[in-house]
Amino acid sequence: MAGEAPEPNAQEKAGKAFPVSWDQFHRDCRALTWRLNEVGPFHAVIAITRGGLVPAAIVARELGVRVIDTVCIASYDHTKQGDLQVLKGISEAAMKLGGGTGKGLLIVDDLVDTGKTGKLVREMLPDAHFATVYAKPKGRPLVDTFITEVSQDTWIFFPWDTALSYHPPLRDGAA
Numbered sequence: 001m002a003g004e005a006p007e008p009n010a011q012e013k014a015g016k017a018f019p020v021s022w023d024q025f026h027r028d029c030r031a032l033t034w035r036l037n038e039v040g041p042f043h044a045v046i047a048i049t050r051g052g053l054v055p056a057a058i059v060a061r062e063l064g065v066r067v068i069d070t071v072c073i074a075s076y077d078h079t080k081q082g083d084l085q086v087l088k089g090i091s092e093a094a095m096k097l098g099g100g101t102g103k104g105l106l107i108v109d110d111l112v113d114t115g116k117t118g119k120l121v122r123e124m125l126p127d128a129h130f131a132t133v134y135a136k137p138k139g140r141p142l143v144d145t146f147i148t149e150v151s152q153d154t155w156i157f158f159p160w161d162t163a164l165s166y167h168p169p170l171r172d173g174a175a
Contacts, residue, residue, distance in 0.1 A: 031147050043104040049087075130142060134148050136150055
């Protein structure tokens, strides 16, 4: 209807901001790798794009895994979560390494939020180990290994989505 305010996007609904620097993200990915080193070895790393690309590269390097594949799923249009769309599935070669069920494969993503994407990938590779750097309560049960849990109403600002800029002090009304 005319005059109605548009529905708030996911970022606006979140309320809490959690900015992550490149240094912090790299440290968190290495901490994730320390935990994963106890679980492996892994035949391949499967990155959930796009957010899982950076942590998958760091984890694969630290674990010495040379085979990296992607599963490309669109769920966000910048800040608005919509229906899931598989843009590219897991390669046949990676599926073979995991015996068709994902055994010995490591799925990596930056964050598990509502769990919708994680559930879809879990259906593709039910026996894979699923790791994320950050986890929110709704999606956490789908993940085998993660580093930091944040509340469901937190919006994580990843370093690839931000730029350095001036922010007013909290006392002046900044979020």
